[in-house]
Amino acid sequence: xxxxxxxxxxxxxxxxNLPDWSLLVPVLPTxxxxxxxxxxxxxxxxxxxxxxxxxxxxxxxxxAARLKTSRGSVVAAFETLIAEGYAVARTGxxxxxxxRVPNVKPxxxxxxxxVPPAMxxxxxxxxxxxxxxxxxRFRTLLTRHLARPGPEHFHYGDPRGGEALRxxxxxxxxxxxxxxxxxxxxxxxxxxxxxxxxVLRAVLSQGDRVMIEDPCYPSARAAxxxxxxxxxxxxxxxxxxxxxxxxxxxxxxYVTPSHQFPLGVTMSMRRRLALxxxxxxxxxxxxxxxxxxxxxxxxxxxxxxxxMDDSGRVIYLGTFSKVLFxxxxxxxAVIPDALLEAVVALRSRSDRSPPTLAEAALTDLIREGxxxxxxxxxxxxxxxxxxxxxxxxxxxxxxxxxxxxxGLHLVAGLPARLADTAAVEIARQAGLGVRALSAMAVTNxxxxxxxxxxxxxxxxxxxxxxxxxxxxxx
Amino acid sequence: xxxxxxxxxxxxxxxxNLPDWSLLVPVLPTxxxxxxxxxxxxxxxxxxxxxxxxxxxxxxxxxAARLKTSRGSVVAAFETLIAEGYAVARTGxxxxxxxRVPNVKPxxxxxxxxVPPAMxxxxxxxxxxxxxxxxxRFRTLLTRHLARPGPEHFHYGDPRGGEALRxxxxxxxxxxxxxxxxxxxxxxxxxxxxxxxxVLRAVLSQGDRVMIEDPCYPSARAAxxxxxxxxxxxxxxxxxxxxxxxxxxxxxxYVTPSHQFPLGVTMSMRRRLALxxxxxxxxxxxxxxxxxxxxxxxxxxxxxxxxMDDSGRVIYLGTFSKVLFxxxxxxxAVIPDALLEAVVALRSRSDRSPPTLAEAALTDLIREGxxxxxxxxxxxxxxxxxxxxxxxxxxxxxxxxxxxxxGLHLVAGLPARLADTAAVEIARQAGLGVRALSAMAVTNxxxxxxxxxxxxxxxxxxxxxxxxxxxxxx
Numbered sequence: 001x002x003x004x005x006x007x008x009x010x011x012x013x014x015x016x017n018l019p020d021w022s023l024l025v026p027v028l029p030t031x032x033x034x035x036x037x038x039x040x041x042x043x044x045x046x047x048x049x050x051x052x053x054x055x056x057x058x059x060x061x062x063x064a065a066r067l068k069t070s071r072g073s074v075v076a077a078f079e080t081l082i083a084e085g086y087a088v089a090r091t092g093x094x095x096x097x098x099x100r101v102p103n104v105k106p107x108x109x110x111x112x113x114x115v116p117p118a119m120x121x122x123x124x125x126x127x128x129x130x131x132x133x134x135x136x137r138f139r140t141l142l143t144r145h146l147a148r149p150g151p152e153h154f155h156y157g158d159p160r161g162g163e164a165l166r167x168x169x170x171x172x173x174x175x176x177x178x179x180x181x182x183x184x185x186x187x188x189x190x191x192x193x194x195x196x197x198x199v200l201r202a203v204l205s206q207g208d209r210v211m212i213e214d215p216c217y218p219s220a221r222a223a224x225x226x227x228x229x230x231x232x233x234x235x236x237x238x239x240x241x242x243x244x245x246x247x248x249x250x251x252x253x254y255v256t257p258s259h260q261f262p263l264g265v266t267m268s269m270r271r272r273l274a275l276x277x278x279x280x281x282x283x284x285x286x287x288x289x290x291x292x293x294x295x296x297x298x299x300x301x302x303x304x305x306x307x308m309d310d311s312g313r314v315i316y317l318g319t320f321s322k323v324l325f326x327x328x329x330x331x332x333a334v335i336p337d338a339l340l341e342a343v344v345a346l347r348s349r350s351d352r353s354p355p356t357l358a359e360a361a362l363t364d365l366i367r368e369g370x371x372x373x374x375x376x377x378x379x380x381x382x383x384x385x386x387x388x389x390x391x392x393x394x395x396x397x398x399x400x401x402x403x404x405x406x407g408l409h410l411v412a413g414l415p416a417r418l419a420d421t422a423a424v425e426i427a428r429q430a431g432l433g434v435r436a437l438s439a440m441a442v443t444n445x446x447x448x449x450x451x452x453x454x455x456x457x458x459x460x461x462x463x464x465x466x467x468x469x470x471x472x473x474x
Numbered sequence: 475x476x477x478x479x480x481x482x483x484x485x486x487x488x489x490x491n492l493p494d495w496s497l498l499v500p501v502l503p504t505x506x507x508x509x510x511x512x513x514x515x516x517x518x519x520x521x522x523x524x525x526x527x528x529x530x531x532x533x534x535x536x537x538a539a540r541l542k543t544s545r546g547s548v549v550a551a552f553e554t555l556i557a558e559g560y561a562v563a564r565t566g567x568x569x570x571x572x573x574r575v576p577n578v579k580p581x582x583x584x585x586x587x588x589v590p591p592a593m594x595x596x597x598x599x600x601x602x603x604x605x606x607x608x609x610x611r612f613r614t615l616l617t618r619h620l621a622r623p624g625p626e627h628f629h630y631g632d633p634r635g636g637e638a639l640r641x642x643x644x645x646x647x648x649x650x651x652x653x654x655x656x657x658x659x660x661x662x663x664x665x666x667x668x669x670x671x672x673v674l675r676a677v678l679s680q681g682d683r684v685m686i687e688d689p690c691y692p693s694a695r696a697a698x699x700x701x702x703x704x705x706x707x708x709x710x711x712x713x714x715x716x717x718x719x720x721x722x723x724x725x726x727x728y729v730t731p732s733h734q735f736p737l738g739v740t741m742s743m744r745r746r747l748a749l750x751x752x753x754x755x756x757x758x759x760x761x762x763x764x765x766x767x768x769x770x771x772x773x774x775x776x777x778x779x780x781x782m783d784d785s786g787r788v789i790y791l792g793t794f795s796k797v798l799f800x801x802x803x804x805x806x807a808v809i810p811d812a813l814l815e816a817v818v819a820l821r822s823r824s825d826r827s828p829p830t831l832a833e834a835a836l837t838d839l840i841r842e843g844x845x846x847x848x849x850x851x852x853x854x855x856x857x858x859x860x861x862x863x864x865x866x867x868x869x870x871x872x873x874x875x876x877x878x879x880x881g882l883h884l885v886a887g888l889p890a891r892l893a894d895t896a897a898v899e900i901a902r903q904a905g906l907g908v909r910a911l912s913a914m915a916v917t918n919x920x921x922x923x924x925x926x927x928x929x930x931x932x933x934x935x936x937x938x939x940x941x942x943x944x945x946x947x948x
Contacts, residue, residue, distance in 0.1 A: 001867060001868045001869075001870055001871065001873045001874065001875055001944075002873075002874035002875070002887075003864070003868075003874075003875055003877060004874065004875070004876045004877065044652060044781070045652070045777070045781075047649070047652065048651065048652020048777030048778075048781055050652055050776065050777040050781065050782060052773075052774065052776075053774060119625050120625075120629050124629065126629060126630050127628055127629040128628045128629070129628070130623055130627070130628055135620050135623060136620075138620060139616070139617055139620035139621065142613070142616055142617075142620070143613055143616075143617060146609050146610075146612060146613035146616070147613065149604055149609060151593050151594075152801060153604070153799050153800070153801035153802075154601055154602045154603070154604055154799050154800060154801065154930055155594050155598065155600060155601040155602070155800055155930065156600050156800050157800075157801070175521070177522065178518060178519065178521065178522020178524055189825075190664075190825045190826070190829075191825065191826060193823065193824065193825055193826045194824065194825040194826075197823065197824040197825065206680070219823065219826075222822070222823040223823045223824070226819070226820065226823045226824075299526075300526060300527060302524065302526075303519070303522030303524040304522075307518070307519075307522055307524065308524065325627050325628050326627070326628065326629055326630050326631075327626060327627035327628065327631070327829060327830030327831060328627075328829060328831070329825075329826070329827070329828065329829040329830075345700070346700065348696070349667065349671065349693065349696040349697045349700045350667065350668065350671040350697070350700075351663075351664045351665065351667055351668040351671065351803075351825070352664070352665060352667045352668075352693075352803070353803070354803065355664075355801060355802060355803040355829060355832060356800075356801030356803075357801060357802070357832070358829060358831070358832070390477070393475060394475045394477075395475075396475055397475065399475045399476075400475065400476035400477075400478065401475055401476070401477055401478070402478045403477060403478065413476075456628055456629065470475075
């Protein structure tokens with residue numbers, strides 16, 4: 001074997017005298033800067049290794065001329081560097097960067113101030129409850145995996161996520177939601193948002209027409225609009241969105257059939273079948289966001305639309321953010337065969353694969369039955385939170401509240417005299433975090449109302465905040 | 475308050491007799507199917523709640539006619555459902571779905587088989603070492619956070635990632651790499667791949683011309699090509715990529731100045747400054763992937779290019795995948811002010827925000843000095859692994875190996891008679907995972923050689939695999 005033990009940045013390293021300093025002038029501070037700025041910049045470059053140890057600094061006169069500053073400023077900067085050990089003066093030879101520069105690497109812990117995270121108001125959507133039992137279980141499972149970590153954590157894995165989690169999710173979705181799927185067609189995502197983004201990028205092109213329920217989930221609208229698609233709203237009535245009102249030429253439709261966001265209606269069987277027929281006939285795609293189907297308080301849930309589709313036109317999206325916690329960043333998409341290759345390739349080149357440690361703990365959580373047990377508790381907690389919110393709001397004569405039998409939020413109607421955007425501000429001042437329904441419109445005329453969440457806070461906290469708001473409103 | 479306690483899917487729930495069965499026929503198995511398929515499909519729909527408890531099944535004669543199958547097949551399917559408790563026969567009234575359907579929800583742990591993850595061969599690129607000390611520390615920190623979880627885990631956070639981690643990363647990058655940055659311009663990513671994808675999507679448009687070092691990091695090439703950009707390769711010589719050979723009209727260039735992937739050369743100061751000048755003059759963007767600068771075995775590292783750029787044209791990308799473990803899925807991008815708003819908005823609508831638990835543990839790892847200590851150990855381990863690989867390869871007279879003073883891989887030159895793709899196969903049979911240099915070309919003529927990693931495996935394992943390959947090669 002021929003061996004070539006070469007230094008890879010030979011041009012800097014071998015000349016300890018006079019690297020071509022004129023080249024460094026552009027990176028020094030803007031011309032005319034005084035001593036402190038010049039000193040700081042030189043020290044930074046020395047500390048960072050950009051001016052290597054032992055190299056000669058340019059004559060102060062030359063540097064001053066190039067920087068259009070006084071020679072005295074340069075000399076003073078050099079003297080500070082010498083005093084601090086960054087440089088040495090050699091009589092008759094000039095000023096040199098020290099051979100050993102202080103503190104190039106952080107030998108001591110870095111000085112950074114901890115930042116207290118902001119706390120959302122009760123009523124804010126998308127907040128999850130800190131469930132001590134689930135978190136303890138999650139901790140035990142994470143600890144187990146970190147004590148005997150498998151090889152999957154140490155190399156890049158399947159872009160869809162680990163097979164064990166995909167199997168567990170597929171089994172769960174088949175049993176709980178009637179989804180037709182196998183592990184091979186599951187893609188573990190960072191949540192519904194990534195699922196939507198991946199599908200739009202893999203399937204649609206800029207300028208394509210798409211439909212989205214109106215009013216809608218604003219983050220979905222942002223994903224569609226951000227990908228350059230032409231949106232039109234599909235009006236929602238008591239039976240859900242109605243595909244009969246579709247824009248001609250639409251290539252995809254985004255729906256929340258289980259519990260429409262934000263209005264809370266469940267899409268009727270008739271509408272579901274019409275939507276599936278539309279997709280089959282036009283070759284369109286249905287994005288089914290089954291976002292809070294886990295939280296059903298009365299009666300059995302209606303199964304996912306995906307399970308009724310024989311033609312492979314439904315992309316099914318879900319998340320663990322709401323049932324576990326949003327900071328987990330794990331969700332799933334069930335991808336029809338025809339799209340699988342494109343979605344997997346895109347996932348690979350856009351962010352490779354999911355995090356393996358969280359995956360491993362979640363797999364065990366599902367497999368060992370803790371997830372199902374947690375879901376039952378979480379459902380009861382959500383129901384109690386819903387009741388507390390409704391009770392708190394009941395002091396307001398002017399509100400009309402639809403009590404949902406599923407989900408984690410409700411919609412309140414306002415008196416005609418009060419704009420929902422104004423009511424949002426009244427609520428904020430009362431310590432309740434609500435959203436204006438009018439801000440969730442797509443292309444249809446905005447409706448007025450308030451969207452209020454009831455997850456993530458203790459019933460008494462929700463009740464108190466809702467009551468303050470109700471009293472302020474009258 | 476007016477209270478409307480309505481069921482949200484009233485049309486299914488209120489009629490316990492005869493839902494409109496003709497609507498369900500399209501979702502039943504294809505016409506002509508026999509009993510077993512029909513039974514399975516009906517059971518699935520019942521379990522999933524698509525056919526609600528208590529509802530009447532259609533007369534067997536009607537269903538048989540609609541499905542174009544024999545009445546006997548339908549009756550047999552109904553009888554199986556009755557035998558298993560999914561349905562009940564009421565004399566004179568017909569067959570009904572049972573009021574309580576067995577096993578609608580997983581009450582017992584799901585039956586899923588654990589899948590052993592695949593194990594890569596020694597020499598494979600991108601594999602990290604399971605460092606017990608770091609993993610134990612990580613476990614302690616995760617446990618601490620899960621025992622007293624902060625509110626940041628339970629709602630959606632800053633799309634850039636938590637401020638505490640961004641501060642810690644900014645301080646680390648300033649000290650260790652001479653990067654000019656504050657926490658506000660850091661975006662925590664899932665790794666370099668997401669950093670590249672976010673920047674390309676936020677900054678460039680389909681059809682834009684871009685340049686990429688040639689030969690290149692194949693995953694970067696995939697991200698560029700996948701976003702519809704027109705690529706040209708920028709040839710790499712002993713001083714790194716040379717912007718003087720740029721394609722006119724290029725809007726961005728992707729470089730690895732610290733340690734070119736795959737060739738291993740460090741870009742000279744001259745070339746760096748020329749590249750910065752190019753960006754300033756043309757308004758082009760530089761994507762600086764500083765991918766293995768943490769692993770420098772001899773002499774101080776040259777600082778990042780980003781720190782030499784006064785004009786805000788460099789996007790700096792890095793990852794914790796290589797210094798910690800790939801399954802962690804955490805990296806960072808330092809975004810120039812002019813791009814920050816666009817990148818943050820894109821991150822928010824494409825996958826919201828990073829996982830908070832891993833963030834919290836990593837923040838502590840950096841802040842408390844464990845990360846710096848781990849880095850020193852990891853660097854020594856990598857150096858020992860490099861030496862073992864070189865030693866193992868030394869038995870092959872026909873190889874010429876360039877021993878790198880940085881990084882986690884080396885390049886070996888082959889005799890003219892042997893194509894690198896053929897050598898890859900010889901290596902695989904000897905149990906060494908190598909990549910063909912020729913497969914990493916962009917638009918310049920492919921070079922021949924092997925790219926061999928030395929991370930993630932014990933020195934003796936690498937030495938043995940390399941030795942087997944060397945003996946096979948001769």
